[in-house]
Amino acid sequence: EIVLTQSPGxxxxxxxxxxTLSCRASQSVSSSYLAWYQQKPGQAPRLLIxxxxxxxxxxxxxxxxxxxxxxxxxxxxxxxxxxxxxxYCQQYGSxxxxxxxxxxxxxxx
Amino acid sequence: QVQLVQSGAEVxxxxxxxxxxxxxxxxxxxxxxxxxxxxAPGQGLxxxxxxxxxxGTANYAQKFQGRVTITADESTxxxxxxxxxxRSEDTAVYYCARPPDCSSxxxxxxxxxxxxxxxxxxxxxxxxx
Numbered sequence: 001e002i003v004l005t006q007s008p009g010x011x012x013x014x015x016x017x018x019x020t021l022s023c024r025a026s027q028s029v030s031s032s033y034l035a036w037y038q039q040k041p042g043q044a045p046r047l048l049i050x051x052x053x054x055x056x057x058x059x060x061x062x063x064x065x066x067x068x069x070x071x072x073x074x075x076x077x078x079x080x081x082x083x084x085x086x087x088y089c090q091q092y093g094s095x096x097x098x099x100x101x102x103x104x105x106x107x108x109x
Numbered sequence: 110q111v112q113l114v115q116s117g118a119e120v121x122x123x124x125x126x127x128x129x130x131x132x133x134x135x136x137x138x139x140x141x142x143x144x145x146x147x148x149a150p151g152q153g154l155x156x157x158x159x160x161x162x163x164x165g166t167a168n169y170a171q172k173f174q175g176r177v178t179i180t181a182d183e184s185t186x187x188x189x190x191x192x193x194x195x196r197s198e199d200t201a202v203y204y205c206a207r208p209p210d211c212s213s214x215x216x217x218x219x220x221x222x223x224x225x226x227x228x229x230x231x232x233x234x235x236x237x238x
Binding site for chain 2: 001033035037039044045046047050051054056057088090092093097098099100101102103
C-alpha cells in the first residue's frame with residue numbers, strides 16, 4: 001500500500017498570501033495518478049486537482065498542482081477567505097488500494 | 110449532472126451490521142466505479158473499497174477485508190456498502206464517490222481507479238451500546 005504523508009499538518013496564512021502544501025508518497029505514484037481535495041466542515045470533499053496537475057471542472061486557476069514520482073505540491077497563489085479548509089491528497093494509481101494523505105489544515109493567521 | 114444520494118443516518122449496536130445505499134442519477138451508472146470512503150469524527154479520509162457495476166466484482170482495502178461487502182444493482186442504479194461486526198471505532202460518516210465522466214484527456218470508465226469528482230452527501234453511522 002502506498003502511504004501518503006502531507007506537510008505541514010497545519011498552515012497559518014493570511015488572505016492574499018501564497019500557500020504551498022506538500023504530499024510525499026512512500027513509493028512512486030504511477031502515471032501521476034495523484035489528486036487533491038478540499039474539505040470544509042460538514043461537507044463532502046471537493047475535487048480540485050487530478051492527474052497531479054489538471055484542474056477539475058469549475059476550479060479557479062489560483063489552484064495549481066505539480067510534481068511526479070513521490071513528491072507532489074498543491075499551490076494556492078493568492079488565498080481567498082473561502083480557501084481556508086482542510087486539504088487532502090489521494091493516490092489512485094493502484095486500483096487495489098486507493099489511499100489518502102492525513103490532511104493539511106489551512107487556517108487564517 | 111451526476112448526483113449520488115445516500116440513505117439516512119443509522120445507530121447500531123456493537124456486533125451488528127449496517128447497510129448504506131447510494132443511488133445515482135444522471136450519467137452512466139454501470140461503467141463507472143462507485144467507491145466508499147469513510148471519515149471518523151475529526152479524522153481524515155479512508156478508502157474502504159469499490160465496485161464497477163457492469164463487472165459486479167468489488168475490491169476492498171486490506172483493512173476491511175472480510176468485514177465489508179460492496180454490491181451494486183444496475184436496475185436501480187444503486188450501490189450498497191454493508192459493514193459487519195461493528196465496533197465503536199466504526200462510528201463515522203460514510204461517503205460514496207465516483208470518478209468524473211470521460212473527457213478528451215482522461216477516462217476512468219471500467220477502472221476502479223480514478224479521482225472522485227462526485228460525492229454523496231454522507232451517511233453518519235453511530236455505533237453505541
